[in-house]
Amino acid sequence: MSTKTDQAPSDTEADAVAVATRPRPTWWVKLIAFVACLLTLWHVFASFLWIAPYSALREIPTQDVLASYMLPMFGQSWSVFAPEPINGDYHFNVRAVIEKDGEEVETGWVSATDVELSMIRYNLFPPRAGIQSSEVASGQMNAYNDLSEQQQAVAALDFAKDGWEDWMVGSFDKLEGDDKPSTVEYMKAEHLATAYATQVAYAIWGADAVVKVQYRVSRQNVVPYAERNNPNAQRPDPTFSTTGWRAPIEEEGQNRGNFADVFRAQFERTQQ
Known part of the structure; x- marks a missing residue:
């Protein structure tokens, strides 16, 4: 006479039961995952277009859309590599005329670049605030070098009244010559x-x-490659873009308090 005994389910059967009873993702979880995948694909595609040589592909999102997405948070530079590696650094210095005890006093120069670099030196998690002045200086000097000597002479003048930008543009327009x-x-x-x-x-x-404020941008090259093994080699003298005094300006939406909280605290640390 045979008897029927109960048998425990196998591991395979147990896994099948577990899969069948596992709760499935809800529709909103699937939607979030889908959107995240789309954003990842867009970021990879945009980064590729940004660092690749210019081509018609850049016009798919248009250059303006691409630039507005990549800058300032995702901008990249590959100029540390050959054939034209970075061979110099920029400095952005600021001074001002301030009212003190009823008189206007001219301050000394302050290196905004040194203050910012102190935020990222020996810092494993450097803030982006540590490179802002260098980027501003680079853009200004590159644009300045594209001007003619007459135009550079205009930039060196003082424009320290309200509406000075229109005044400066008007001064540029008055220069003679059609090939400016x-x-x-x-x-x-x-x-x-x-x-x-x-x-x-x-x-x-x-x-x-x-x-009123005045800024001074300088660029100093590193020791030439041919003199890299010379212990007495000196860096070349810096070059400057000469600009005059300007009336202060602020962008809409800027928070001077937040900027001051970060910058002044770091400035005071560099003075200790």
Whole structure:
């Protein structure tokens, strides 16, 4: 006489039961995953277009859309590699005329670049705030170098009254000659540099005290490659873009308090 005994389910059967009873993702989880995949694909595609040589592919999202997405958070530079590696560094210095005890006093120069670099030196998690002045300086000097000597002479003048940007453009337009380089890109760089210098001056000397600001951009090359093994080799003298005094300007939506909290605290640390 045979008897029927119960047998425990095999591992395979147990796995099948577990899979069958496992709760499935809800529709919103699937939607979030789908959107995340789309964003990842777009970011990879945009980064590829940004670092690749220019081609018709860049016009698929259009250059303006691509630039607005990549800058300032995702901008990349591969100029550390040959054939034209970075061979110099930029500095952005600021000074101001401030009201003190009823008189206008001219301050000394402050290196905004040194203050910012102190944020990232020996820092495993460097903030992006540590490279802003270098990027501003690079853009300004590149645009400045594209100007003619006459235009550079105009940039060296003082424009320290309200509406000074229109005044400067008018001064450029009055220059003689039909082959003058365009000043559109320079005015963009000038506006950005002055706005940045304004925030630095406000952070250090106080917004209520600052009457006008001046910035100074310099670039200094490294020791030439041919002299790399010479222990007495010196870096070449820096070059400057000469600009005059400017009336302070601010962008809409800027928060001078937040800027001052970060920059002034770091500035004070560098003075210790």
